[in-house]
Amino acid sequence: MKITIRIALIFLLLSVLAFADITRFDVPLGDSPQLGPPNALITMIEFLDFQ
Amino acid sequence: MEEYKGKIRLILRQYPYKYRDYSHIAAEAVLAAGDQGKYWEMHDILLKKSPKLDRESLISYAAELELDMKRFTNDLDTMKHLDIIKRDIALAEALDLYNTPTIFINGRKVIGNRPYEYIKKIIDEELQHAEK
Numbered sequence: 001m002k003i004t005i006r007i008a009l010i011f012l013l014l015s016v017l018a019f020a021d022i023t024r025f026d027v028p029l030g031d032s033p034q035l036g037p038p039n040a041l042i043t044m045i046e047f048l049d050f051q
Numbered sequence: 052m053e054e055y056k057g058k059i060r061l062i063l064r065q066y067p068y069k070y071r072d073y074s075h076i077a078a079e080a081v082l083a084a085g086d087q088g089k090y091w092e093m094h095d096i097l098l099k100k101s102p103k104l105d106r107e108s109l110i111s112y113a114a115e116l117e118l119d120m121k122r123f124t125n126d127l128d129t130m131k132h133l134d135i136i137k138r139d140i141a142l143a144e145a146l147d148l149y150n151t152p153t154i155f156i157n158g159r160k161v162i163g164n165r166p167y168e169y170i171k172k173i174i175d176e177e178l179q180h181a182e183k
Contacts, residue, residue: 023160024158024159025158026158030138032062032063033063033085033090034063035061036057036058036060037060040057041177042060042156042181043060043156044062044154044156045064045155046153047143047148047153048064048065049152050067050073051072051077051102
């Protein structure tokens with residue numbers, strides 16, 4: 001049982017470390033058109049070309 | 052994205068490719084429609100009708116949305132939103148973007164058209180992390 005818990009903790013730690021290692025860009029929000037609540041958990045900023 | 056309603060905020064920035072005939076005027080059109088409260092409606096039409104984005108087509112889409120046509124046409128022809136578009140382009144270039152669409156999901160860069168499942172996986176990871 002203890003081994004199972006230990007393995008689970010190692011996996012959890014590895015997943016946290018992997019998440020922390022993701023490259024993130026700081027993109028200013030500006031006053032561009034927005035859809036969705038300002039306090040949403042996810043902010044998606046899309047650069048688009050209609051053609 | 053309906054399944055994520057209330058959990059996602061979507062922000063759009065214009066990045067018209069300079070060598071495409073109608074990219075810039077389409078960006079002008081969506082912002083001009085936005086001035087009249089119809090940004091997202093025009094956005095949806097342009098995605099659906101692309102690449103038919105010449106001036107006359109854009110004007111016909113504005114008419115479909117029952118915009119003030121005199122105002123819309125004037126905005127289009129005077130490139131009223133040039134400064135906003137230039138600002139977005141400058142930001143895109145500063146971020147070294149070379150493809151559209153490019154999406155940042157909580158700062159994670161996703162380049163080009165990707166399958167829904169690919170985007171969904173990132174969103175789910177971000178939600179899982181945020182909700183911990």
